[in-house]
Amino acid sequence: MQLIINGLVIGSIIALTAIGLSMIYKTLNFVNFAHGDFVAFAAYIAFFVNTSLGVHLAPAFLISILATILLGVFMEKVVWLPMRRKNATRTTLIIISIGLALVLRNILIFVWGGGTKNYNIPVRQGFSFFGATITPNQILVIITAFLLMFLLHYLLSRTKIGKAMRALSDNIDLARISGIDVDKVVLWTWVIGLGLAATGGVLYGLVTAIRPSMGWYLLLPMFAAIILGGIGNPYGTIAGGMIIGLSQELSTAVLPTEYKFAVSFVVMTAVLLVKPEGIFGGAK
Amino acid sequence: MHYLTDQVVKLDILSVRNLKKHFGGVKAVDGCSLKIDAGTVVGLIGPNGAGKTTMFKLISGFEGGSGEIMFKGRRIDKLPPFKIARCGMVRTFQIPHALTKMTVLENLMLAPNIQCGEQIWNIWLRRKKIKEQEKLIKDKSQKILEFFEILHLEDEYAGALSGGQKKLLEMARAMMIDPSLMMLDEPFAGVNPTLARKISGYIEELRESGMTFLIIEHDIPAITKISDKIIVMNEGKIMAEGVPEEIKQRQDVLDVYLGGEG
Amino acid sequence: MIEYIDMILPYLTTILLVSSIYAIFALGLNLEWGFTGLINFGHVAFLAIGAYTTVMLNMSGYSLILSVIAGIALAGFFGFLLGIPTLRLREDYLAIVTIGFSEVLRFILLNEEWLTRGSFGIHGFERPFQDVIPYQYYNIFLLLLFVAILGIIYFSLEKLIHSPYGRVLKSIREDESVPSALGKNVFSYKLQSLIIGSAIAGLAGAMLAFYLQYINPFTFKPIETFNAWIIVILGGTASNKGTVVGALILWTFFSGTRFIEEYVPFESHQMGAFRMIIIGLLLMLLMMHKPEGIFGEREELALSD
Incomplete structure (x- = not known):
């Protein structure tokens, strides 16, 4: 039972961050290998504002999310937009993104060291729940994640910008012809995608200690969730994230905890082998 | 049995039955059937989005769909593109893919x-x-x-190379595998009139030597001039089929073109 | 004067030794990325497989040459295994799966102590001709051996890419729809390229073990993969010559930074991070502004459209 609760918590975080990765993948047509490191970046900014500047956690979270989005927008302006203008190939973009991932992660190590850090929050008593413990923070994570996912659903299906984003991810050339301001929509994709990633990052810090490599170790589960759920299918991604989160935690019952990471690798490879379009079917 | 298959080869080199491909809700190719006789030039026309290029992709194996495709008496749907190419079918691309x-x-x-x-x-x-x-x-x-x-x-x-030269290069490259069926995707698009005339000449010359062509084209005068048969596609379906003179007279074809392009 | 030579010579030998190992390691990646367009972000895994297989087999009594061959073969075999689910799909998938594999492998090396001795690492294995060559000349001998191996690999790869086979690989790198429309089995060629590239990395792994005389899981961190990427891109993608020069440049630069280290007020973890930041930035900037590399075959890559 405890494992299931842990799995749901980590699954919510994977799902939340993976949606951003999936949106960017669909819209810009490349895998952003730096996505996980934006997650870690957000957690560290929240940590810094919270502990070093002594700000309360809630405003610290907001500041951190804003900072992460700003960094993403900056990267769009200095890297991705110019590269799109140059008609850079997908492989070029992938390699640039892994370069960015290395830079971001090592800036965190350079400034805060490679060890683990904790937010300055009081340890609160957990509730007993069918013989397992669930902490208020864990409940907060699950609720926030689901709220945001519903919000995203509303945004994508009801608002103008959301519809433009979907049009863009279906066919960027067609969207351009039909008069959509592509660069603006791409910018919004970064803002929302990284906003979700940042939220996932700061929430992650609530339920476990943060470390610079946390984004790196989230990247593979995120990919696994996306591939499992079908690329570009947000509901599939949520389900995929939950499945990965649960299977990672449940695996610890039989395997050493170090192999959590391997679980998502195995799941992902198996899906690629059997049904590469994802078990929930992605948009083609 | 043996001479029977030989006869099939002589009559139609390619036959497609009930070909279908859906993208989400969009029926790109919706139950098309066609036959191409060996040694002829067949033009495939239709407004933008009619499903011509998807049809090409399905026949050459670049896209998977449902239906039956026979090439030289052999079933080729389900085969990967490279195996289809080895059967003697080669395609070019709408935007020339020069290396x-x-x-x-x-x-x-x-x-x-x-x-x-x-x-x-x-x-x-x-x-x-x-x-x-x-x-x-x-x-x-x-x-x-x-x-x-x-x-x-x-x-x-x-x-x-210039755009037109790239088109020639692509045709020349396709010739290298001695195809029996050459599928050209808009060979005249973006090509100056002189070069277009030359390309028509090459196609006619190659047909004389026994090669079969299936050509997607928007330039109606150019394609009707060199084709033995024209197939018109609209909204994923084949709406007309016949010799060029006949097709040119058909009011519904003209309507589709004016409505779709205008 | 002589004292200086005595100081410089071993130092120079070290740089050349490491460079030749990394040149071979990166030549494997250059075949995959430079000539075939495959993105392998877990190249270090094959280095590790080569090293561990060689060393563990040798420790359990197999002859050295047999152990090395097994290491190469196993690295190639894992290239094959990873290629099967990914190479029919878009290039992103190989990148994801290889990066995941290299991490998982490192966990296994760390945790399965019964097999790999975990973080203690392995030492005390045989080195080639160690009984014949006097100890003080051993590194010189190793250098000669490694340069000879590098030469063989280099000329074999040159022969390979200038053959009809290499022509197909290059066409896949540029636009794989063309070779498949012409009847080439693109998947099979990609798989072969990945197998050969991985096997070459396996060989480099065995060489690295001989040079270091001690290996542990931390020898095979992800950074080694990106060192290889830098070498390939620095020297010019799709240029074997450039790759060899790139390896030399990178290791001269690294040993240069070791001297600087004493004067910079960084702590040790900061120095490591700083290096990674440089590597990451270099990767970004090169891909953004000079994708043909410093010595790249301009005519081959500069003509981007």
Whole structure:
């Protein structure tokens, strides 16, 4: 039972961050290998504002999310937009993104060291729940994640910008012809995608200690969730994230905890082998 | 049994039955059937989004759909593109796919498929054979380049070619595998009138030598001039089929074109 | 004067030794990325497989040459295994799966102590001709051996890419729809390229073990993969010559930074991070502004459209 609760918590975080990765993948047509490191970046900014500047956690979270989005927008302006203008190939973009991932992660190590850090929050008593413990923070994570996912659903299906984003991810050339301001929509994709990633990052810090490599170790589960759920299918991604989160935690019952990471690798490879379009079917 | 299949080959080189492909809710190709006789030129026309290019992709195996495709008496749907190509069907692309960082000659020499030097161990084991083959392939490439009148460009990088020259290069490269069916995707698009006339001439000349063509084209006058048969597609379906004169007279075809393009 | 030579010579030998190992390691990646367009972000895994297989087999009594061959073969075999699910799909998938594999492998090396001795690492294995060559000349001998191996690999790869086979690989790198429309089995060629590239990395792994005389899981961190990427891109993608020069440049630069280290007020973890930041930035900037590399075959890659 405890494992299931842990799995749901980590699954919510994977799902939340993976949606951003999936949106960017669909819209810009490349895998952003730096996505996980934006997650870690957000957690560290929240940590810094919270502990070093002594700000309360809630405003610290907001500041951190804003900072992460700003960094993403900056990267769009200095890297991705110019590269799109140059008609850079997908492989070029992938390699640039892994370069960015290395830079971001090592800036965190350079400034805060490679060890683990904790937010300055009081340890609160957990509730007993069918013989397992669930902490208020864990409940907060699950609720926030689901709220945001519903919000995203509303945004994508009801608002103008959301519809433009979907049009863009279906066919960027067609969207351009039909008069959509592509660069603006791409910018919004970064803002929302990284906003979700940042939220996932700061929430992650609530339920476990943060470390610079946390984004790196989230990247593979995120990919696994996306591939499992079908690329570009947000509901599939949520389900995929939950499945990965649960299977990672449940695996610890039989395997050493170090192999959590391997679980998502195995799941992902198996899906690629059997049904590469994802078990929930992605948009083609 | 044997002579029967021979007859099939002579009559229709390609026959497609009830071909379907859906993208989400969009029916790109919706239950199309067609037959192409050996040694003819068939034009495939229709407004934008009619499903012509998807049809090409389905026939050449680049896209999977449902339906039955027979080529030279052999069932080829479900086969991967490279196996279909080896049966003697070759396609070009709407936007020419010249290998820009290879020379024109290299582009052509890549194409033939029974090259001994394409097996890794042969590079060390059968050097002499490779050398001989390379010479033969080079001669053949140069002959084909000469036919298309671009032999003077053989050592240029393909990326340095003009749009029209890239189209010629692509046709020349396709010729290298001695196809029995050549599928051209808009050979006249973005090509100046002189070159377009030349391309028509090449197609006619090759047809005389027994090659079959299936050509997607928007330039109606040009395609009707060289085709033996025209197939008109609209909204994923085949709406008309017949000799060019007949098609040109049909009011519904004209309507589709004016409505779709205008 | 002589004292200086005595100081410089071993130092120079070290740089050349490491460079030749990394040149071979990166040549494997250059075949995959430079000539075939495959993105392998877990190249270090094959280095590790080569090293561990060689060393563990040798420790359990097999002859050295047999152990090395097994290491190469196993690295190639894992290239094959990873290629099967990914190479039919878009290039992103190989990148994801290889990066995941290299991490998982490192966990296994760390945790399965019964097999790999975990973080203690392995030492005390045999080195080639160690009984014949006097100890003080051993590194010189190793250098000669490694340069000879590098030469063999280099000329074999040159022969390979200038053959009809290499022509197909290059066409895949540029636009794989063309070779498949012409009847080439693109998947099979990609798989072969990945197998050969991985096997070459396996060989480099065995060489690295001989040079270091001690290996542990931390020898095979992800950074080694990106060192190889830098070497390949620095020297010019799709240029074997450039790759060899790139390896030399990178290791001269690294040993240069070791001297600087004493004067910079960084702590040790900061120095490591700083290096990674440089590597990451270099990767970004090169891909953004000079994708043909410093010595790249300009005519081959500069003509981007």
